[in-house]
Amino acid sequence: MHAATFTELTGPEGIDYQTVPDPEPGPGDAVVDFGCGPGLYAERFADRGLAVTGLDAAETAIEYARDRAIEVGLDVEYRHVDYREWSPKREYDAAILINTDFGTFDPDDRRRILERVRSALAEDGHFAFDVLPVAALAETEWTTDWELRAGDGGFWRPDPYLALSASVTYPEEAVSLDQHLVVEPNGEATMYRFWQQHYTPDSIDALLSECGFDLEGTFPDLQGGSGPSDEDLLGVVGTIAEKS
Numbered sequence: 001m002h003a004a005t006f007t008e009l010t011g012p013e014g015i016d017y018q019t020v021p022d023p024e025p026g027p028g029d030a031v032v033d034f035g036c037g038p039g040l041y042a043e044r045f046a047d048r049g050l051a052v053t054g055l056d057a058a059e060t061a062i063e064y065a066r067d068r069a070i071e072v073g074l075d076v077e078y079r080h081v082d083y084r085e086w087s088p089k090r091e092y093d094a095a096i097l098i099n100t101d102f103g104t105f106d107p108d109d110r111r112r113i114l115e116r117v118r119s120a121l122a123e124d125g126h127f128a129f130d131v132l133p134v135a136a137l138a139e140t141e142w143t144t145d146w147e148l149r150a151g152d153g154g155f156w157r158p159d160p161y162l163a164l165s166a167s168v169t170y171p172e173e174a175v176s177l178d179q180h181l182v183v184e185p186n187g188e189a190t191m192y193r194f195w196q197q198h199y200t201p202d203s204i205d206a207l208l209s210e211c212g213f214d215l216e217g218t219f220p221d222l223q224g225g226s227g228p229s230d231e232d233l234l235g236v237v238g239t240i241a242e243k244s
């Protein structure tokens with residue numbers, strides 16, 4: 001299956017993977033979704049006749065995705081696994097890892113994931129994923145914000161809370177950190193930290209080639225956009241370099 005075909009597969013909502021010409025997907029092509037969550041994309045692929053495996057470490061996500069598949073009558077293989085440790089039982093035509101999760105891992109894990117993806121793909125397999133571009137690094141190295149929620153709470157809790165947020169940028173390392181301290185009315189405080197490694201087309205190319213991939217292209221998004229990357233997202237499609 002060619003990267004082009006992602007566009008055909010994902011439909012009008014959400015991601016439409018970058019359009020690069022050539023062969024249409026055939027029913028029976030196999031796709032593995034690394035970090036499938038509730039199965040938003042796995043379902044779309046399955047709905048178009050592809051054999052889909054969805055991998056996720058969150059049991060609730062996998063249970064939800066399995067229930068959904070039964071409800072809508074789709075045949076998707078959902079596996080509750082840590083994909084850094086996963087050993088594929090078949091060869092896939094394509095792999096996806098969507099929602100900028102790749103950049104949240106530490107450097108060793110990023111290599112491990114690429115190694116897992118590589119071992120899952122057939123010789124002409126494709127890997128489509130997204131990362132944050134260097135252009136998305138905030139110019140200010142330290143910004144803060146806060147949010148006070150009453151009643152039914154908000155993003156962090158279903159009950160009232162105070163969230164104190166700080167964003168930190170490390171331009172030399174092309175790394176950003178978003179941290180959120182969520183304080184509940186009883187004084188209990190929980191810290192959430194989101195690290196992200198940002199990339200340029202050159203730096204993702206370098207990593208991919210170190211890990212046995214050729215960069216097929218980088219794109220401004222995974223929604224069919226073309227041209228240079230915008231400031232929010234870098235869509236990446238890699239093809240497997242010669243398989244040993």
Ligand SMILES: C[S@@+](CC[C@H](N)C(=O)[O-])C[C@H]1O[C@@H](n2cnc3c(N)ncnc32)[C@H](O)[C@@H]1O
Binds near residue numbers: 037039055056084
């Ligand atoms: C941001 S969500 C994206 C879900 C889905 N790709 C989407 O775009 O709707 C990331 C998902 O990756 C899963 N995940 C993170 N690390 C993982 C790991 N090491 N192994 C398996 N799943 C993982 C999380 O549980 C979560 O469901």
